[in-house]
Amino acid sequence: MPALLAWALVLHLWIAGPLWAGEGADVYTYGTVDLQLSASDWRALEGNQQRRGNSPYSHTKLNLFADIVANERLTVFNHLTLDPSARATIGTFLRTWVRYSVVVRPDFDLHLQVGKIPTPFGHFTERAYTDINPVLGFPLMYHYSSSLRKDQLPTGNAVLLAHRGQGSPAAFTGYEGNADGSAGLPMVYDSCWDFGGSAVGSLWRFEYLLAVTQGSLSDPQSNAVDDNDGQQLALRLGFVPFTGLLLRTSYARAPYLDRAVAEDLAPGQQVEDFLQRIVGVSAEYEWRHLAVIGEWADNRWESPVIHDAGGGEQDLQVTGFYVEGRCKLQPGWFVGGRYSGLRYGRIDDGSGMGRSIRWDWDVDRMEFGTGYWINDVILTKLTAQVNDFGGPGAHHDSILAAQLTILF
Numbered sequence: 001m002p003a004l005l006a007w008a009l010v011l012h013l014w015i016a017g018p019l020w021a022g023e024g025a026d027v028y029t030y031g032t033v034d035l036q037l038s039a040s041d042w043r044a045l046e047g048n049q050q051r052r053g054n055s056p057y058s059h060t061k062l063n064l065f066a067d068i069v070a071n072e073r074l075t076v077f078n079h080l081t082l083d084p085s086a087r088a089t090i091g092t093f094l095r096t097w098v099r100y101s102v103v104v105r106p107d108f109d110l111h112l113q114v115g116k117i118p119t120p121f122g123h124f125t126e127r128a129y130t131d132i133n134p135v136l137g138f139p140l141m142y143h144y145s146s147s148l149r150k151d152q153l154p155t156g157n158a159v160l161l162a163h164r165g166q167g168s169p170a171a172f173t174g175y176e177g178n179a180d181g182s183a184g185l186p187m188v189y190d191s192c193w194d195f196g197g198s199a200v201g202s203l204w205r206f207e208y209l210l211a212v213t214q215g216s217l218s219d220p221q222s223n224a225v226d227d228n229d230g231q232q233l234a235l236r237l238g239f240v241p242f243t244g245l246l247l248r249t250s251y252a253r254a255p256y257l258d259r260a261v262a263e264d265l266a267p268g269q270q271v272e273d274f275l276q277r278i279v280g281v282s283a284e285y286e287w288r289h290l291a292v293i294g295e296w297a298d299n300r301w302e303s304p305v306i307h308d309a310g311g312g313e314q315d316l317q318v319t320g321f322y323v324e325g326r327c328k329l330q331p332g333w334f335v336g337g338r339y340s341g342l343r344y345g346r347i348d349d350g351s352g353m354g355r356s357i358r359w360d361w362d363v364d365r366m367e368f369g370t371g372y373w374i375n376d377v378i379l380t381k382l383t384a385q386v387n388d389f390g391g392p393g394a395h396h397d398s399i400l401a402a403q404l405t406i407l408f
Contacts, residue, residue: 031064034130035404044397046168047387048137050191051183052088056136057401060084073101092222095193110201116193120211120234121250123282123295125190130405134326134336135367135383141297141320143191144342145184146360148316150219151258153305158350165361165391185218187278187299187320194220207238216254216276230255230272246284253277256301265304274302289328296321309348316359317345337368361390379405
């Protein structure tokens with residue numbers, strides 16, 4: 001039944017879309033098919049898996065797009081991903097948002113967006129598609145799950161520390177015997193987009209984005225059902241000092257805890273009192289056939305149960321970063337690579353001895369590869385990825401993969 005519903009939705013967007021779009025509307029339909037083969041060891045594939053079971057290394061994936069241009073000011077964007085390895089309903093993979101152009105001038109433009117809008121943070125969302133991404137995987141800060149949960153609270157520092165490295169549902173043993181299979185929170189979860197609205201545009205050499213959404217960057221609400229009564233505020237500013245260089249800074253704050261943990265809070269506390277706060281900077285530089293991108297972000301989750309040695313509340317902090325490069329060697333042929341990492345902050349170990357240790361294991365990932373456009377619609381890639389997930393007996397878990405992408 002889910003498969004039938006998925007294909008019915010596809011047909012609706014591709015065939016019936018022009019009918020309900022209205023007379024005079026233009027409908028642009030296109031898509032990609034990704035076919036992959038990979039060989040891996042130890043936890044490498046698990047470390048790339050998204051919450052819904054899908055992965056950049058899924059053997060088969062289909063992306064369908066239907067852009068409905070009602071007039072020169074109003075456009076409806078639709079994006080649907082079909083991944084047989086996913087466990088979630090098809091609705092979580094459908095992205096639909098409306099853009100209305102309020103002002104369009106050479107020196108200033110303003111657009112309003114509403115719906116399931118693109119991730120309003122950082123520098124990766126527009127490059128996550130397989131025909132743009134120079135490798136196959138994602139930067140760690142945009143998907144890798146920590147051992148922190150939104151819907152479960154550890155009883156203290158020592159319990160959280162005992163679950164380091166258990167971010168994935170398959171690895172989580174449960175706080176105090178609760179073996180719920182939910183995934184841990186990443187810094188930013190770009191695989192899901194959030195419901196909300198935004199204002200985007202540019203002024204002279206500046207670009208801007210202001211967004212209000214239901215969820216948080218680490219836990220977007222892809223089904224339009226919020227799990228607390230707070231909203232996220234996100235801001236992104238960009239500056240182009242000269243042609244080829246783009247500088248950006250981003251900020252977001254939002255309550256991240258699920259109302260399911262309300263009964264575990266102290267009297268007078270509410271889940272909306274505890275925020276995720278994240279700030280980041282990025283730079284992209286293009287020169288001839290070379291493009292280099294770097295991004296850094298500092299993220300903090302306020303916690304009702306984590307305390308410092310003096311008994312005061314302590315945030316759970318993590319820093320994420322990546323550096324990425326892509327170089328065109330000759331027409332159709334390019335090489336690319338990315339190094340990304342996560343560095344977790346220190347908390348008191350709960351022993352009463354005043355010792356502090358990192359609350360989760362630091363993670364590193366190196367990925368490199370080459371791609372070749374056989375023609376305008378067929379792209380091949382060969383990539384290798386090496387991971388260090390930290391912890392006792394850590395392995396250098398690796399993946400060797402080949403991908404064929406067909407645009408249509």
